[in-house]
Amino acid sequence: MKLFEKAHHYLINTYVKYPIQLTQGKGSFVWDNNGKKYLDFYGGHAVCLLGHNPKETLNALCQQAKKLIFYSNIFNTAPAILLAEQVALTLKPKKYQVYFTNSGSEANETALKIARKHTGKKHIISFKNSFHGRGITALGVTGINSYHQCVPNIDDFTSFAELGDMNSVKSAWKPDTAAVICEPIQSIGGMNMAKPEFYKALAQFCKEKNILLIFDEVQTGLGRTGTFWFARNVGVFPHIITSAKGIACGLPLAAVIVKKRISAKIKIGDHATTFGGGPAVCAAGLATIKTILQPGFLANVKNKEAYIRKKLTAHPLIACVKGQGLLLGIEFTKPMPHFVELCLENGFILGTSYNKKVFRIMPPLTVSKNEIDLFVKLFFQVLTQGTSEKRGFVTKFANFVRKF
Ligand SMILES: Cc1ncc(COP(=O)(O)O)c(C=O)c1O
16 A cells, blocks of 8 residues: 555545645655655745754754653753743743743643633634634634534634724624634735734733733744744734744744733642653754744844745735734735645745635745745746646646545
8 A cells, every 4th residue: 555545545535635745844844755855935834944854953852852852841941941931931931931841732732721610701802713722612612613613602602703804803802701812914814914002002902901812922922023922023912922833943832921920829639731842842942942032033033034934025926914023914915726736846835825816935934045936937937837737737636635
């Protein structure tokens, strides 16, 4: 049996998978089993912040793994404590505490649980087109209707406001509202963001109503937008920030960062997870964050954003480039079917979104100017070729998907 057939037989089929088998990665590139090289502007779904197999993270991981890969939270281990300290220092020293878990979805579920427990209320305000993960509670605050099938009583517990519109937030408020959860740049929703004043007004509104503000920074955090947290870029200190994706540069780790006046009330036994904060992943996380905090690193993210924007907006098919830092959405003037498949054929990877005109790029923050030049060259090459469905690779891809 060939490997793809085995995949069909043995893996539960919940993903649309491209008919490509990846075997290796280095920096901004990955390779398939035929030796074909791809420039990765999808960054393993915004996870590979420092590129693939970065030496800082890899060294820290290997050194810790040789000593102790894992022990559960019934004992202290240094990497989790040092990583929590480092994360808290990126906000206000001594004002935040950290809880480690394993994924963005779990981080958001934890944040919502803390908010409900802290306020004694149940209702949550979220935003249309947001995404917060695939656990039932996280789905229940995700603002994309197609995710709501398995979520019971969604209307009782969540109201969805419009990102950027404070009036809609105000009308969504109820006496039973516990928190507002906000994905500040809606990535999968099409890279939508509001004006900076909106986030400040949102924080002020939460303060007035005595409800918690949760920023889901699973995609926007850790320097992705050119500041360590998006919240700080807009002058906000949310009660809770959630982080995941690239925090350990590809190993499963997530963080819930909570203002101390709230976290101080959390009691032993209120929450737990087996794997969260294990020593090997936290050592990788610490090395990743220290690299991002090196002088000049974040300024460089902003320079790269400016460079990409300048190069891309020159094309007549491109309506605009949305987003911030290296979390960008290229919006075309029309829907582009099979665009990602054509990009793969041409040796680079990018991401789709729920807006059929918007394609997402979230390359490693370490991407070089030469690699950006290569991306732009390949990208324009695809636009010149056109997106006809009859082209060989696309037909092969469509046949493959049909076959299974
Ligand atoms: C903004 C945001 N929040 C939460 C999640 C869920 O994270 P995970 O897939 O690690 O559960 C994602 C995943 O893409 C996300 O983009």
